[in-house]
Amino acid sequence: MRLKTKTIKIHDVQLTDSREGEKISQGVLYLYAHDLITHLQQDERIKSCKLELAKPGESVRILPVKDVIEPRAKETGDLFPGVDGELGEAGEGTTIILSGCAVVTTGSIVGFQEGIIDMSGPLTDYTPFSHLNNIVLILEKNDGVDPHEHEEVVRVAGIKAAHYIGKIGRGVIPENIEELEWKSIPEKAIEFPQLPKVAYVYLCMAQGLLHNTFFYGQNAQNITPGLISPLEVIDGAIVSGNCVSPGSKNTTYHHQNNAVLKELLNQHGKEINLMGVILSPLSTMLAQKYRNAVQAVKMAKFLGAEGALVSQEGFGNPTTDLMLICRELEESGIKTVIISNEDAGVDGYSESLPDGTKEADAIVSTGNSNATIRLPAMDRVIGDLKAIERVTGGFVGSIQENGELLVEVHGIMGGHNLLGDTYLSAVEK
Numbered sequence: 001m002r003l004k005t006k007t008i009k010i011h012d013v014q015l016t017d018s019r020e021g022e023k024i025s026q027g028v029l030y031l032y033a034h035d036l037i038t039h040l041q042q043d044e045r046i047k048s049c050k051l052e053l054a055k056p057g058e059s060v061r062i063l064p065v066k067d068v069i070e071p072r073a074k075e076t077g078d079l080f081p082g083v084d085g086e087l088g089e090a091g092e093g094t095t096i097i098l099s100g101c102a103v104v105t106t107g108s109i110v111g112f113q114e115g116i117i118d119m120s121g122p123l124t125d126y127t128p129f130s131h132l133n134n135i136v137l138i139l140e141k142n143d144g145v146d147p148h149e150h151e152e153v154v155r156v157a158g159i160k161a162a163h164y165i166g167k168i169g170r171g172v173i174p175e176n177i178e179e180l181e182w183k184s185i186p187e188k189a190i191e192f193p194q195l196p197k198v199a200y201v202y203l204c205m206a207q208g209l210l211h212n213t214f215f216y217g218q219n220a221q222n223i224t225p226g227l228i229s230p231l232e233v234i235d236g237a238i239v240s241g242n243c244v245s246p247g248s249k250n251t252t253y254h255h256q257n258n259a260v261l262k263e264l265l266n267q268h269g270k271e272i273n274l275m276g277v278i279l280s281p282l283s284t285m286l287a288q289k290y291r292n293a294v295q296a297v298k299m300a301k302f303l304g305a306e307g308a309l310v311s312q313e314g315f316g317n318p319t320t321d322l323m324l325i326c327r328e329l330e331e332s333g334i335k336t337v338i339i340s341n342e343d344a345g346v347d348g349y350s351e352s353l354p355d356g357t358k359e360a361d362a363i364v365s366t367g368n369s370n371a372t373i374r375l376p377a378m379d380r381v382i383g384d385l386k387a388i389e390r391v392t393g394g395f396v397g398s399i400q401e402n403g404e405l406l407v408e409v410h411g412i413m414g415g416h417n418l419l420g421d422t423y424l425s426a427v428e429k
Contacts (some may be wrong), residue, residue, distance in 0.1 A: 001182040006075070006174035010100040013053055013133045024172045029101060029165070031135065035266050036164055040221050045153045047142040050191045052382050054104070054134040059379035062136055064114035065389040065413045066105045066151075067158045067240050068129055068253040069172045071098040073166030082217020083156065083293040084163045087375070089180065090216070091231030096169040102132045102253055103165065105158040106383040107139040107141075110151045110200070111210040113392045115246025115413035121376050127414040128421055129253075136382050144390055151210050155241050155345075180265075182229045185276070189304060192273040199275055199305035199334075200264055201296050201325055202233075204250065205313045206281030213250070213313075215279065223298040225280040230261050233277065242314075245392045247369050247408075247415035248341050250313050255272045259420030260311050260339070275303040281324070282318045293324040301332055311339045312418050315369065316354055323357045330359035337362045342418045342426065344368045346408070366416040367424030369393075369409050377403030 001038055011027035033051045040049050054060045075094040078085025104117065117129045124130035139157055141150050183191065203212040208219035213220040215228075216237055228237070238255040261277070268274040280296040283289055305382040308329050312322045322338055330334040338360055342352035348368055388394035391410020400406060409415045409424070416424050 001229055001232055003091050003180045003235060004094040005097055005178045005180070005234070006094060007097045007099050007176040007178070008113055008169050009175045010098050010133060012055070013101055013135060014309050015053070022168055023197045024168055029098065029168065031165065031168070036161060039164055040157045040160060043153060044144055045145050045149065046139060046157065047339060048140045049157070050138040052136045052138065054382060055411050056119055056131050056133070056135055058119045060119040060382065061378040061380070061385070062104055062106055062117040062134070062382045063194040063381055063385060064106060064109050064391055065117055065246065066110060066114055066243070068251040068413065069103045069158050069162035070253050070256050071101060071103060071162045071165035072096060072236060072256065073163055073169060075170060079163055079166065080159050080206060081216065083159050083239055090235035090237040091229050092160070095235055096166055096174070097115065098166055098169050102129065103158050104129070104134045104136045104277065105139060105154050106136060107154065108384065109387050109390060110147055110154065111243030112390050113243045113245050113249070114387070115391065116388065116407065117410050117413050118375060118378065122373060123375055123412060126373075126409065126423060127413045128426050129413055135161070135165065138383065144148065146261055147210065151241065151243065155239070161238060180231055180234070182231050185303065187275065188275055192269055195269070195271065195273040196306045197263070197275045197304050197307065198272040198307045199278060199300040199303050200261065201278045201280055201300065201308055203280050203282050203310065203312050203318065203321060205318070207284045210243040211280070211314070212240050214239040220281040223281055225292050225299060227299055228277050228279050229279055230265060230274070233258055234266045237424050245315055245410050246371070246413045247393065248314050248366070248418055250417065250419055251414065254414065254417055254421060256417045257421060260309065264309065267324065268398065272307070275305055284317065289321050289324055292321065293328050296325055297328040297332055299327060300334055306336050307335045309337050309339070315341055315343055319353055319355045323355045323360055327357040327359045337364065339364045339366065339418050341418060343365045343370055344370045345369050346372050354423065365426035366418055366422050367409065367426055369416050371409045371411060372406060375405040
């Protein structure tokens with residue numbers, strides 16, 4: 001499997017008033033909003049679609065944020081298989097990446113677990129999304145569209161927009177070209193015999209109730225743990241479809257730019273021999289948690305793994321999946337590191353994890369999600385400020401009399417994300 005990526009760095013986004021003006025020139029993306037909106041409104045479930053730009057340093061707040069997607073496209077053919085365009089294998093061919101910008105979806109709230117992005121102020125120290133040129137879609141559904149369908153409308157619109165914008169990069173000279181190869185398991189087993197063999201167990205939300213992930217367009221509720229290629233992850237095979245806690249949910253952007261996977265690939269052939277990625281769904285059913293743990297660990301053993309890294313998504317009962325897999329891996333002789341956030345209460349003294357096992361003795365923490373932060377008022381709000389009273393991390397009374405917001409880190413989009421693209425951690429004192 002071979003994948004070539006062509007990365008075009010976007011330093012600014014501007015709107016143009018004609019189709020002919022849509023282009024990328026000297027790092028500036030010129031976007032014709034009319035055509036993009038017309039393209040999205042082919043979905044008859046969309047009542048209205050508006051577009052606004054939010055740039056780093058501006059006094060702008062976006063709320064409630066549903067998903068963030070990096071614009072990408074294939075040089076020929078379709079990206080985001082199973083979601084937009086024809087269903088084909090991801091991880092092959094040439095992919096165009098527009099880095100430095102993102103599509104952000106907002107509008108009336110779908111579920112209570114949606115988040116906030118500020119483009120300036122103290123929140124910028126918590127999330128990478130404050131540092132991107134954001135193309136914000138404000139989407140409103142037609143009457144009669146239920147919450148699950150509402151989530152689908154917004155999810156698909158965001159992907160279609162990112163795909164549409166990514167295609168503007170066709171023919172543009174990129175700043176960086178990278179060629180990636182993923183070999184067969186027999187080849188990999190003998191490639192670096194002196195290095196420890198490592199597996200990455202990639203947990204993804206699959207709980208229903210607006211808590212889902214899509215793999216090639218298939219709801220992860222309907223899959224069992226499976227061996228996938230890192231190149232598929234990079235190439236849009238995994239799409240977010242959940243309204244789980246905004247601080248710890250994996251947006252589509254997080255999947256596209258999985259920082260844990262990037263570092264594992266960076267260390268491949270140097271410190272480790274990365275044997276494979278095991279995608280494992282997070283279920284609400286205890287029997288299914290056990291079943292998935294057995295299957296995921298079995299695959300790690302088939303790969304001959306001597307070490308494993310397990311990343312969680314969300315908080316609460318997904319910690320049980322994390323601990324079950326950790327225990328099974330360790331009991332199989334596979335040294336394991338896990339990544340989790342903590343819910344230690346606003347004072348930091350509460351029990352931080354809802355589950356545990358003595359085998360979990362190597363934990364990377366992405367910080368206390370209950371820690372509170374005071375955010376200044378912004379000159380412009382895209383979306384609905386009152387939604388803060390209904391989202392995770394917010395509460396009735398979050399909006400202060402002087403316009404400031406008082407929220408938990410939980411409510412910040414990507415505030416304590418578990419795929420490595422975060423600024424928070426914890427140290428033992």
